[in-house]
Amino acid sequence: MKLVVQVKLAPTPKQAAALEATLRACNEAATWVSEIAFERGEFKNFALRRHTYDAVKSRWNLGAQAAQHSIKKVCDAYTTLKANLRAGNLGSLGSRRYRKAAQKPIAFRPQSAQPYDDRMLSWQTAERTVSIWTTSGRVKNMAFTASVEQLAVLALYRKGESDLLERDGMWFLNATCEVPEAPLNTGPVDFLGIDLGIVNIATTSDGEIMAGRGLNRTRLRERGLRTKLQKKNTPSAKRRLRRRRRKEARRARDINHKIAKHVVAEAERTGRGIALEDLTGIRERVRLRKPQRATHSSWSFRQLGQFIAYKARKAGVPVVHVDPAYTSRTCAECGHIDKANRVSQAWFACRNCGFVDHADRNSSRNIRARAWELWRRGAQSTAPAPPRTPRSEAGRKRSITASDAHCASPSL
CATH class of the missing domain: 3.30.420 (Nucleotidyltransferase; domain 5)
Structure with missing residues (x-):
């Protein structure tokens, strides 16, 4: 099962400035991509990439992977919004709240979480440091703090993307881990x-x-x-x-x-x-x-x-x-x-x-x-797999609190 381990970064002032500039650039790019997607009515990743990829790289000085993740984040945000509209989580069809959510493009806060993959981020768990890509270049030997249990989980089960986010002046990395499950007890005594x-x-x-x-x-x-x-x-x-x-x-x-x-x-x-x-x-x-x-x-x-x-x-x-x-x-x-x-x-x-x-x-x-x-009578266990969290809500993954996409949002 997928769980998230949150570690706290301890950047120097220079490293923190580089992280802040990177996060701001990625979210400004995502907001611009969101406007293009809203105007064109194009919310699929590969189709949207054709219209925005080159401009995102050149205008905001993003690397190839960062540009792709910014575009994917927009697509996932609109997918989440569409699901919420269909489920009635944003009011009934035609209500004021529904119209407010559906008639504007999604906007991303400057501190919204940004996904990183292994090409942009490398972990040195034993040394408790990470090497992370920024718009100012690769920042190496950035320290992080974690408990012994968190370090063990990171070393054994980390798999997939990690999310960089800033909260109240503090920096965090949310690492996705694929943790094995114990076999279900199909014969409980009570x-x-x-x-x-x-x-x-x-x-x-x-x-x-x-x-x-x-x-x-x-x-x-x-x-x-x-x-x-x-x-x-x-x-x-x-x-x-x-x-x-x-x-x-x-x-x-x-x-x-x-x-x-x-x-x-x-x-x-x-x-x-x-x-x-x-x-x-x-x-x-x-x-x-x-x-x-x-x-x-x-x-x-x-x-x-x-x-x-x-x-x-x-x-x-x-x-x-x-x-x-x-x-x-x-x-x-x-x-x-x-x-x-x-x-x-x-x-x-x-x-x-x-x-x-x-x-x-x-x-x-x-x-x-x-x-x-x-x-x-034959009932099944109702403890299903944790729901997959879209990138647009990366900060709301299990055991995490962080502000992410700020929806003012689209007509779908």
Whole structure:
């Protein structure tokens, strides 16, 4: 399976200036190519290359490989846009948002990620340096930092392109690695049910509760700070907002990674599968009071589910998604369903048999039972291969955050 290892570059000021000039030139060229593609209605790589390749090389002083990658990035961006328009992710046909996305060419930010192949980038993993092409020539012996685990993965499994990106004055390389998978466990002895929530991020059917109170308190504090800084609207306040804008996301992602790693390790150790709720569309289904909306919108259940799915696939652990309907109102002992069973956010008390348990643990037991029943009926693991990420969204690959193509975009 394809995973991405992110390493942090440590360029000298001269090297950083060369990287910045290169990234700016590549994205300016990509924006110009995007305009040509939009005008001509030509979004295929080889056809678009005939109209733009020579001009991109001469006008922006790009090498052959850099020019080709800039053109490919544009084609992939339009492919992604077209898919989003068809799926309704940018509003319904004829809506204002749809027209705004479809009536302008895609524009690339100066710091958008740029793909590099092995002709433009070489790794010296043991020395922790890279040699990278820039518009000023080849820059050699550029240092990078990585953990021991990252170095091992790079040395053993790196394969394919790497993406250069800049974020908040820091430089990163995202290297694609082809990591082998363990054989899928087709005969799990049971399932480990996972109930996902806001107050308790994850609760297992074994009774383990991974609470999110600390994270929620931090989010509330950060939200209040953002409100104060936005009201001030001074240059220094804007600088502080820029510094803090990704801090909460990084913290939540780190917590989700740790939870997912623990859940998958426990399921692998005990020979069980993992049972999750299918929460697709839950934001549209629920109605909330205004004070609850920000908290609900910051609930990263989808990210946690994705982390569990790809880690489980790597470990060979089957994952089954079940219908979440009435899992919080159903008694895990007798099966009685009643809204009154859920006496509070924290506690469940069955009106039929008198069974009392933690509400999230009771839900996770119901999720486990439903997954086991589905598996016995022949259900397949729903932990598929991670989706391929187009170059236009290279910075959004698994375990990565980076801004990429800024769509103002095309009519397709």
